[in-house]
Amino acid sequence: MSIRTNYEKWYEGDEFYWGTDPADFCDILIGLCPPSSGKKVLDIGCGEGKDAVYMAQKGYEVTAFDLTDNGIRKTLKLAADRGVKIDAYVDDINTFGTDKMFDIVYSTGTVQYLFDENKKGFFEKIGRITKKNGFVYFNVFVDKPFLELPPDWDIEEKMWKSGELFSFFPDWKVHHIDEIIFEDLSGGIPHFHCMDTIICEKMV
Numbered sequence: 001m002s003i004r005t006n007y008e009k010w011y012e013g014d015e016f017y018w019g020t021d022p023a024d025f026c027d028i029l030i031g032l033c034p035p036s037s038g039k040k041v042l043d044i045g046c047g048e049g050k051d052a053v054y055m056a057q058k059g060y061e062v063t064a065f066d067l068t069d070n071g072i073r074k075t076l077k078l079a080a081d082r083g084v085k086i087d088a089y090v091d092d093i094n095t096f097g098t099d100k101m102f103d104i105v106y107s108t109g110t111v112q113y114l115f116d117e118n119k120k121g122f123f124e125k126i127g128r129i130t131k132k133n134g135f136v137y138f139n140v141f142v143d144k145p146f147l148e149l150p151p152d153w154d155i156e157e158k159m160w161k162s163g164e165l166f167s168f169f170p171d172w173k174v175h176h177i178d179e180i181i182f183e184d185l186s187g188g189i190p191h192f193h194c195m196d197t198i199i200c201e202k203m204v
């Protein structure tokens, strides 16, 4: 079988590679755009579903996709175990389409899988599917010449340039923006990442 991401193997077992606790940014987004009837969330590259399922538990209608069959299988199981329904399926960040509009769109650890030729079109799509006064959260790994490539760097991942992510949101209201270097233990070998993060609101 030819696979495009090593996560297909890393997600095979019953244990959760990323754990099941939600990322901190989920509560930040909940604070900015609290759940109410019918509010819709899109999780791009949902992995094994820890964030998507948490948002569904908070009351949002959640759509989530990932390139891996194993990730989606575990996302759906986690949702069922926690008594919530989410719309989770296999799709590709490079080519995905949807006819829904969302109040919150987020993607963590996945934007660097966009092929260069798809970056502009992807963020234009994000602009079209985010409702007015909706929020987005994105992060991406960025290249620093003094940091080595992480040991679990994946087949189709590509480092972005520092600040590049921010350039796709010139007309949005920025609520948070940062670039940090942090230590990561994923894959069992301590290593460092540099990451750019943005949270912004669609104003027009």
Ligand SMILES: C[S@@+](CC[C@H](N)C(=O)[O-])C[C@H]1O[C@@H](n2cnc3c(N)ncnc32)[C@H](O)[C@@H]1O
Residues within 6 Å of the ligand: 005, 007, 008, 018, 044, 045, 046, 047, 048, 049, 050, 065, 066, 067, 068, 071, 091, 092, 093, 094, 107, 108, 109, 110, 113, 156
């Ligand atoms: C660093 S993990 C983050 C997973 C999840 N967002 C989380 O934080 O737990 C990166 C994810 O991107 C997914 N991925 C890789 N290539 C992809 C693609 N072309 N389209 C969608 N997802 C992809 C992987 O399967 C993996 O789940």
